[in-house]
Amino acid sequence: MNQPNHISGARGAGGTGPTEKSAGHEAPAPRRATGTTWVLIITGLAGFMSALDNLVVTTALPSIRENLGGALSDLEWTVNAYTLTFAVLLMFGAALGDRFGRRRLFTIGLTVFTAASAGAALAPSINALIAARAVQGVGAAIMMPLTLTLLTAAVPAAKRGAALGVYSAITGLAVASGPLVGGTLTEHLSWEWIFWLNVPIGLALLPLARLRLKESYAPHARLDVPGTVLVSGGLFGIVYALVNANSKGWTSPVVLVGLLGGAVLLAAFVRHGSRRPDSMLPMRLFRNRRFAGINAASLLMFLGMFGSIFLLSQFMQGVVGYSPTEAGLRMLPWTAMPLLVAPLAGQLSDRIGGRPVVVTGLALQAAGLALFALFLDPGVSYTALLPALIVSGIGMGLYFAPAASLVMSSVRPAEQGIASGANNALREVGGALGVAILGAVFAAQGGYGTPATFVDGTVPALWIGVGAVALGAVAALLIPGRRAERATAEAATEKATPGTATAQEAQDAGRESAAV
Secondary structure, X not given: OOXXXXXXXXHXXXXXXXXOOOOOOOOOOOOOOOHHHHHHHHHHHHXXXXXXXXXXXXXXXXXXXXXXXXXXXXXXXXXXXXXXXXXXXXXXXXXXXXXXXXXXXXXXXXXXXXXXXXXHHOOOOXXXXXXXXXXXXXXXXHHHHHHHHHHHHHOOHHHHHHXXXXXXXXXXXXXXXXXXXXXXXXXXXXXXXXXXXHHHHHHHHHHHHHHHOOOOOOOOOOXXXXXXXXXXXHHHHHHHHXXXXXXHOOOOHHHHHHHHHHHHHHHHHHHHHHHOOOOOOOHHHHXXXXXHHHHHHHHHHHHHHHHHHHHHHHHHHHHOOOOHHHHHHHOHHHHOXXXXXHHHHHHHHHHHOHHHHHHHHHHHHHHHHXXXXXXXXXXXOHHHHHXXXXXXXHHHHHHHHHHHHHHHHOOOHHHHHHHHHHHHHHHHHHHHHHHHHHHHHHHHHOOOOOHXXXXXXXXXXXXXXXXXXXXXXXXXXXXXXXXXHHHHHHHHHHHOOOOOOOHHHHHHHHXXXXXX
């Protein structure tokens, strides 16, 4: 990307700054990475690590059980400990960054995540591994939401869509390629390397974050302790119930208490956010159609995508007979496509607006899952599944690029940390819902007994995924188009007269007008 050279000089962190020209002829100075480029590298790699660890452990579970022992429930917790802490603490991590400094908290989260990764690789027992995974989730919950905030603050508005497109492609690829990375490292090295992989990256990023990132705060930011307790407890209860519903039963006391208790706490959190304007997530933000639409679409997208990838990766191994590495490689037309499509989609969204790109991406993702459901069979050939893989990959890439930009542009700069944390939390909740709901359908309609019964369970589950992603496309249609936003912004600017409102206040008023 061609970034303005003055950025690094103005920030004092990405280069030597402007220099005076001499009278003689001099050789041109070698090109250096701008401050914006460094921020994209740092936040992109940090986002990749935290997103990768959602699914990287899944293909390593047999080796972990052989080496450390443990029952099936213990192996489940090696996955769930990370997912739960990540989901329930995302909002708190964003609030801490707003209050005490986003670069400072990003560095703290990165340190915790890196140290916990080393602890997981050195774990002498299954319980120690579960504890390390939980600490990993804490570090990721602090680090992940601040990556978007730091990147958005560093990139000029005209280039923001392209930069966020690259970032979104990196994190989206990490989520989808987790089973491939985990399977490859486990098959050719050992399961410990799925955690050792994070350590050198984290150690390299720590000094770079200190030198290349600019500190920022949210004006008058404050910690909302009651809101943090309510949303964390509510999300924990619901996610805990969802990830345990298949093993314990949907009507078991622990699942019912988690669902009902979590729902009550979240209802109290909504009431709290409606009554307190300084809450960690003011409910007035959801009156903005852009914010509400893209967050609803994100939750539904991850519900359908996560649940489908969870089953299809097992289909590739358990039914077709590929090794973990072979299965991951054959998923690349789907999982690697965002790396190619998302940057182009980001540039497209800068030109025509994010809504049509997101809606098209979600429609293609739903169509790809429908193709899987139509052609899935115990004896299906890889070439028959290739169109579904390609269409799903293009759809995923088109969605990821503008989604981040839509989230961050829907709120005031001081609220971008809140918006980032909310969007990431809803994605995690959507992923947990997807695995739980599609897994429950799979268990009710089929099972692991034979290839035929596996397909019998997977096909109806995939249709649930199709419906969820299609609903996400409908939700994205609620996002105001570029023409409507321009009209509301112009109307707000006309109301702003000298002495009564600043240009920034007029822009904020335009965002509020877009709410209805």
